[in-house]
Amino acid sequence: MGKVRKAIIPAAGMGTRFLPATKAMPKEMLPIVDRPTIEYVVQEAIESGIEDIIIVTGKGKRAIEDHFDNNFELENNLMKKEKYDLLEKINKSANVEIHYIRQKEAKGLGHAVWCARKFIGNEPFAVLLGDDIVQAEKPCLKQLIEQYEETRSSIIGVQRVADEDTHRYGIIDPKTTQGQRYQVSNFVEKPEQGTAPSNLAIMGRYILTPEIFDFLGKQETGTGGEIQLTDAIQKLNEHQTVFAYDFDGKRYDVGEKLGFIRTTIEFALNNEEIGEDVRKILKELVLDKEVVKE
Ligand code: UTP
Numbered sequence: 001m002g003k004v005r006k007a008i009i010p011a012a013g014m015g016t017r018f019l020p021a022t023k024a025m026p027k028e029m030l031p032i033v034d035r036p037t038i039e040y041v042v043q044e045a046i047e048s049g050i051e052d053i054i055i056v057t058g059k060g061k062r063a064i065e066d067h068f069d070n071n072f073e074l075e076n077n078l079m080k081k082e083k084y085d086l087l088e089k090i091n092k093s094a095n096v097e098i099h100y101i102r103q104k105e106a107k108g109l110g111h112a113v114w115c116a117r118k119f120i121g122n123e124p125f126a127v128l129l130g131d132d133i134v135q136a137e138k139p140c141l142k143q144l145i146e147q148y149e150e151t152r153s154s155i156i157g158v159q160r161v162a163d164e165d166t167h168r169y170g171i172i173d174p175k176t177t178q179g180q181r182y183q184v185s186n187f188v189e190k191p192e193q194g195t196a197p198s199n200l201a202i203m204g205r206y207i208l209t210p211e212i213f214d215f216l217g218k219q220e221t222g223t224g225g226e227i228q229l230t231d232a233i234q235k236l237n238e239h240q241t242v243f244a245y246d247f248d249g250k251r252y253d254v255g256e257k258l259g260f261i262r263t264t265i266e267f268a269l270n271n272e273e274i275g276e277d278v279r280k281i282l283k284e285l286v287l288d289k290e291v292v293k294e
Contacts, residue, residue, distance in 0.1 A: 002123055002124070003124075004049075004050070004123075004124050004125060004126055004145050004148055004207055005050065005051045005052060005123065005125075006050065006051070006052045006053075006054070006119065006120055006123065006125045006126070007045045007050040007052070007053050007054070007125060007126040007127070007128055007141075008053075008054050008055075008056060008112075008113055008116045008119075008120070008125060008126070008127045008128075009038065009041055009042070009045070009053060009054070009055045009056070009127075009128050009129075009130045010055075010056045010103075010109055010112035010113060010127065010129060010130060011026060011028040011038060011055050011056060011057055011061060011064060011130035011131075012056045012057055012058030012061065012102070012103035012106055012112050012115075013027065013058075013106055013109075013112075013131075013255075014106050015027030015255075017255065017256050017257060018030070018257070018260075023060075024060055025060070025063060026038075026057075026060065026061045026063055026064055027130075027131055027255065028041075028061075028064060028130040028131055029063045029064060029067065030254070030260065032133070032254065032260075032263055032264055032267050033264065033267050033268050033271055033274075036067060037130065037131055037133060037254045038055070038064060038067075038130045039067070040133045041128050041129070041130055041132070041133065042068070042098070044128065044133075044134065044139045044140065044141055045126065045128055045141060047139045047142065048126070048139045048140075048141035048142035048145055049142065049145065050126060050141070052097070052099065052119075053097070053098045053099065054098070054099040054100065054101060054116045054119045055098055055099070055100050055101075055130070056100075056101055056102075056103050056112045056113075056115050056116055057100055057101070057102055057103070058102055058103045058104070058105075058106060064100075065100055068098050071090070074090065075087060075090070075091075078090070099119060101115050101116055101119065102115075103115045107219075107221075107226060107227050108221070108222075108224075108226025108227035108228055108229075109129075109226070109227075109228065109229045110216050110226070110227035110228050110229040110230075110231065110232050111216070111219070111226070111227040113127055113208075113212075113216060113229055114213060114216035114217065114219075114227070117213045117216075117217075120210060120213075121210070122210050123210060124148060124154075124207060124208065124209050124210065125207070125208060125210070126141055126144070126145070126205075126206065126207055126208075127205070127206040127208060127229070128141060128204065128205055128206075129204035129205075129255075131204075131253075131254050131255035132203065132204030132205070132251060132252070132253060132254065132255065133251070133252040133254055133263065134203070134204075134205065134247070134249045134250065134251045134252070135249055135250050135252070136247065136248055136249025136250070137248070137249070138248070138249075140157060140205050140247045140248075140249050140251075141205055143157075143245065143247045143248065143249075144157055144205055144206070144207045144245055144247065145207060147181060147207070147243065147245045148207045151181075151241075151243055153209070153240065153241045153242060153243055154206070154207060154208045154209050154212070154233070154236060154240070154241075154242040154243070155181075155206070155207045155242075155243050155244070155245050156172070156184075156187075156202055156205075156206050156207075156233065156242065156243070156244045156245070157202070157203050157204070157205035157206065157244075157245060157247050158172055158182075158200045158201060158202055158203060158244045158245065158246055158247075159200070159201060159203050159246060159247065159251055160199050160200060160201070160246070161199050161201045162199070163196070163199055164193070165199075165201075166191060166193070166196035166199055166201065167190055167191060167192060167193045167196070168190065168201075169190065169201035169202055169203075170187060170188065170189045170190070170201065170202035170228075170229075170230035170233075171187075171188050171191055171196045171197060171198060171199070171200065171201055171202070172184045172186070172187055172188075172197070172198060172200045172201075172202070172244045173185045173186040173187075173188065173197035173198060174198055174200060174244065180245055180246040180247070180248075181243050181244070181245050181246075182200070182243060182244040182245070182246070183241060183243060184237060184242055184243065184244050186234060186237075187202070187230050187231075187233050187234040187237060187242075188230070188234075189222055189223045189228045189230040189231060190223050190224075200244060200246065202230065202244075203247075203251050204251070205247070206229075206233075208233075208236075209236070209240065211236060211239065211240065212232055212233065212236050215231075215232040215235040215236055216229075216232045252266075265278075265282070269282075
């Protein structure tokens with residue numbers, strides 16, 4: 001099997017945890033300081049060597065397409081005002097070739113991936129969740145692609161989470177370990193508290209072989225009545241080896257409120273333009289008895 005050239009970014013979920021903000025605006029467009037979450041994800045794919053990206057969108061997600069398109073009026077305006085730094089920033093997102101497909105109903109992550117099957121065809125591909133950011137010296141997806149090149153097998157990105165958080169994730173039951181790479185006996189989607197086989201959690205980055213579509217095509221529902229990608233990976237693992245890789249880097253879950261706020265604060269503190277001021281503001285707020293009540 002060939003090189004990993006294509007990536008799917010599912011971004012068609014309802015974003016219910018952010019309602020009412022996400023009633024008319026995609027969760028993946030919520031900004032972390034001044035860039036929408038999905039732009040970080042697209043950037044990671046490009047820096048990992050991906051040549052073709054397809055974003056799975058749905059109702060109310062047009063802003064994503066507009067974001068990665070040209071906006072001549074805005075560009076002219078910035079040009080006239082000689083705001084070249086901003087022009088460069090907006091052009092960066094418009095220069096990427098992106099394809100789109102609509103998931104007509106939010107039936108789950110597995111179904112979103114399945115919607116892009118014709119674009120993928122018969123080759124290995126990447127999946128990056130549109131609401132997960134990973135900051136790493138070597139892009140997370142690149143680390144997984146390197147593992148794929150060694151093993152020619154599906155590779156699922158994982159990291160350790162606290163025991164009390166395992167019920168929020170897909171969890172692996174590792175069989176054997178080779179450095180950071182695990183062979184896996186079982187993949188379990190959101191195990192009930194206290195029943196997780198390990199605390200290695202699936203973190204929104206995958207390399208999959210095209211045989212996954214055979215299992216996604218069965219459209220079987222799992223946890224929460226949704227078509228789960230983890231369940232199809234478990235089935236795939238019964239036919240061909242699927243590895244998990246404990247990648248280097250820090251993962252930010254921007255898809256839920258606390259994760260989003262934490263990420264925003266951390267990125268703002270590290271921002272060249274506003275970092276110093278943000279530090280001052282945070283100190284003031286924490287010391288302000290009116291704001292921070294005991
Ligand atoms: P999430 O479960 O985090 O997103 O799915 P969600 O469903 O939008 O969130 P809540 O639970 O309602 O708050 C992870 C990623 O998979 C996409 C989402 O857009 C998100 O980027 N997804 C999820 C789809 O594309 N389609 C779906 O049917 C479900």
